[in-house]
Amino acid sequence: MPCFTAMRAEIALMSGSAFAVTHHAFSSGAGRTSDGNGSHASTLKSPSYTKSVSWQHYLKTEQLQLDTAMWDTAQAKDKMDAWLSGPNANKIEVVIANNDAMAMGAVEALKAHNKSSIPVFGVDALPEALALVKSGALVGTVLNDANNQAKATFDLAKNLADGKGAADGTNWKIDNKVVRVPYVGVDKDNLAEFSKK
Template identity: 50%
Template structure:
């Protein structure tokens, strides 16, 4: 018993010393994660913006890679809490696991900003008064992507290769169950139906990593399949998979209309080179900045939008929504 008490006392002293050491300069410390550094968008846009924007606001940010494992993220949150960070900025691996993270933050009395992956469990955001979400309207990207495709389809009758008036398409889907992947998949195709244009899905494949390799492998397989010559349109839930599909098309010597989401720099280059028809700006820069701004205010006990231009929705979601923007051959230079 005495040994247990001694160990507990040592742990308390160690924690106190470490936590105070983290804040000797008075800086707010944000404990943050990226669900997977393998994700083109998260690692290529949001992570570097977090790393540069937070210091510019006079705060420290510690970012870890959850490697696509919710259990690993749970442990990382425990470590952040033990370190005594002032606020958590968490990119969920599994949107259905938000309650576990919220419970940890609430028990430690640490404010929590969830970003980019929204909780899917009903009511979880109401279980803690110091949790907010920063992200997008999941359906909006699919709607905008669909509207671009409908406009271009109508302007290019030659895309209807067999002249049947039906869009024969293949779709590269992101992570199954991810709100963005599910909404983009539904809304992009729904736009054609809403415009009175019939569609036929030739193939759909999902990838939890949203990867370029997946896009390349699936596109290559589809082009050599029994329906390969029937494909008239390629829809990708993100730019990363679209890049792979473009590589596969080049290897096969074909050029099919293709659309992505994210407006990564490489996508703008593909549009400029005539290898990609459109993408949708997923504004990772402003998602990162809003996450940091809200985190700082939350850590200081202020209204989370104080001194910012961000607005928290009043419909009960406790969310800041960053809008999507269509990017085409007509305006891609604006996003360079």
């Protein structure tokens, strides 16, 4: 589900269980969210599931919009342009995209609307996104760790081919037929570690 989110107040949610917290974290005030979903196997957990499980005891949010940008920079820019021209434009305090391409579209739109101070987060830690983090245009991105995903796939497949249980002798945990490889947040504080790769 290509989630593209514009938010107000405490929390920004993405499907796929990634999130970012802004300056009002853990207050009791109501925030407002706007997210969009198509359909994609990589985002098995919905934003509402993520919100209810991860934040049910901390934050309340209210949805502003629901739309998708289908992993595409141009579509994300168009959606963000529309949101910034809409009735909730002044309520948006943070933008979360479920990939860096959509985050880059949001950055372009925010710049065009003179609202570059609104924080934007993406997912994938692409070189272009890392450059935007370095410049300050993107607050952060999340490394979707392809190397460890490949390792997990190989380890599980090898075990099955050898007649063993899929996770036998590995550190991988299977939850409802899914192996979750941890995401790693990337921002200015740890950017150098990822810029070398």
